[in-house]
Amino acid sequence: MLNHYFVPNSEFLKLNHPNFRYHFMRIFFIICLSLITYSAVAQVKILTLDDLDKRIANGKDTTYVINFWATWCAPCVAELPNFEKLRAENLKKPVKVLLVSLDFKSKLQKEVIPFVQKNNIKAEVFLLNEPDQQQYIERIDGKWSGAIPATLFVNKKVRRFYEKEFTEIELKNTLLNLK
């Protein structure tokens, strides 16, 4: 798409031609836009429960620690550093920490991505894309009231769900004792 603008074009190359400014601004705009989209895609991906199930099924021996949170949920935000520590401690083990945000989709650009950047979150962050809460809450766990924070420990053999906040030690122990 950009190539079009780099084809030598006599009119385009005349710097003082009135069209130059317009073309330049347009290219600049497109580059900025693609950078913004790129960083959005790179940092917070949109996720459906089917995507998540596929990921778990393809995970072989990986245990997924999936935390459900939101930028507006104070206890969730408070416990995020514990998940970051768990991730850092298990880099060489088959353990993946996934942070699934339940923020409104309309807040992805304005709230979720800036939050992830500002707090320098290294774990994989997703925004849940499921329209029906009755369905997705039940599908994640039948006992879940919908309150967050909530965390799912899951691999191919075990599935444990907790509607609670976790301390650093509790997280570590729950993962170790997962059977």
Add this chain to the structure above:
Amino acid sequence: MKNLFLIGFLLLSSVAIAQTEGYKVGDVVKDFSLKNIDNKTVSLADYKDAKGYIVVFTCNTCPVAKAYQDRISTLNANYAGKGYPVLAINPNDAGAVPDESFEKMQALAKEKNFGFPYLLDPDHVVTKQFGALKTPHVFILNKTDKGNVVEYIGAIDSDPEGENASKVNYVQNAINDLSAGKKPEVASTKAVGCSIKWKKG
């Protein structure tokens, strides 16, 4: 004899535990008396002509509760006249979150032109009685000879963000069922909301 005491004690303690978990569908609600934003107290018994109540635990700050503010007003506008008024209760502690203060509640009610009471629940007494866990959290009560019976617990509808094509209006449907003399077809639903900000200490 000793065993009887033990059994009695166990029964009593299990009742106590059940109570701390809050009301379930079918339970009879104890009336309350809470301070409204106009400084007057409000009780269920004040509504002599009510057929039932839409009790909503909601607050000033939660983004989910905010997204539902106008829908709560609409519910009151549509159903208060039919005998099912809205009573909003703020379960949050202003000490924990300053923006949940009485003054901020008054300001919000004025700004949004609330046509229903917006009640303060200091020390979370009523919140715990109901077993409200988050904002917004709705309890629909039906006035009967036994007292005010819980008929529905859960969400207002299935569309917090206004983008669910197959939206179901749970509260509206439940009230319509009750008005027709039926039990609500859906008596409880789940929803993501903000946890209650409890008093510290």
